[in-house]
Amino acid sequence: MKTLERYIVRRTAYAFTLTLAAMTGVVWATQALRQLDLVTSKGQTIVQFIGITMLALPFLIVIVAPFALMIALILVLNALSGDSELIVIDASGGSRFLVLKPVMLISALVMLLTASMSLYVAPMGLAQLRTEITRVRADLVANIVKPGRFITVESGLTFHIRNRSGKGTLDGLLLHDTRDPETAFTYQADTGQIVEAADRTLLVMQNGTIQRRPKQEGEISIVRFQSYAFDLSNLIPEAGEPVFKASERTTANLLSPGRNDAYALKNPDKLTAELHERFSQPLYCLAFGLIVFAFLGKARTTRQGRGFALVGAIAGCVLLRTTGFGVTAISGGATAVLVLLYVVPLAGSGLALVSIFRDQGGRESKWITDLQLKTQDILDAVAERFNNRRTGGAA
Secondary structure: OOHHHHHHHHHHHHHHHHHHHHHHHHHHHHHHHHHHHHHHOOOOOHHHHHHHHHHHHHHHHHHHHHHHHHHHHHHHHHHHHHOOHHHHHHHOOOOOHHHHHHHHHHHHHHHHHHHHHHHHHHHHHHHHHHHHHHHHHOOHHHHOOOEOOOEEEEOOEEEEEOEEOOOOOEEEEEEEEOOOOOEEEEEEEEEEEEEEEOOEEEEEEEEEEEEEEEOOOOOOEEEEEEEEEEEOHHHOOOOOOOOOOHHHOOHHHHHOOOOOOHHHHHOHHHHHHHHHHHHHOOHHHHHHHHHHHHHHOOOOOOOOOHHHHHHHHHHHHHHHHHHHHHHHHHHOOOHHHHOHHHHHHHHHHHHHHHHHHHHHHOOOOHHHHHHHHHHHHHHHHHHHHHHHHHHHHHO
């Protein structure tokens, strides 16, 4: 690899890494907030919460990576143009393909990263996330015991707690049990905690009393205790087997689902669409690289509308990916429509290549040049007016 190619690859890789981390972090934060109440209701620590929600990161990377690549290439190519490096390459007799080669190399690397995430890592992470959510939803404390409310767990058994701390401790606990045909029990404790021991689920209460009251006749007896364990094993619902959606299944399972798989038998179209979506998504990385280069990979002076090229690159990539999302939404498993999942990114790549080779072979069309000049004039006028207002306001 030549020095120029290493230089471009290094700058693009650095910009891509930072952009991918920032964009993925923002998207992850918005998705994690949706699970905040569900996960923290069990009293888990922030580390456990982050660990569970980060299982969706590979899936988010698949969506974000092409746009991160687009932004990285725009930053690098625009900087090369702004520093007149592209002009120097062109004036020295260098071909545009000297810059295209590293752009295609970094695009191919991102495509391989996206493919590995799409075909293997992302489904595995989503499946584990589904398993964890199913387990949390089956938890008694997470779904039944609510602070400040009297909750009837089953006929004759009522829970009440004043508060639940972040460590899972139940404060101000009251448990009223009338299931015994002869005696009613009322448990009061300062604190309580759910403990798993010897394959049993126990509610260990600290510093409390047990009131025994005969249902017919007799005196109430009160027993004080320092620690008392109440068996909850019979009250904990069994966590059923999670039902994995199409996006949460391995690629091998999509290719050959089980014969007795109820979800697969009921939704074969969703499985087919998901399979083709996984194979087609990485192609957008290559398409975005070519589109950005087609707009920004040519040496331009300040009068040749770099602003127009910048807007065109962003608009072209966004329009292409939006079309892809639209095809996914309307596919419904139809074979004719599923072909479009591959046609859209390949068509975008093809049009970008045609534009690149046409620019390499001759002068740019006059109407494009005129449009670029007019766009640059408008941008310069807006910038000048903004600067004048700011100067006037400061005065």
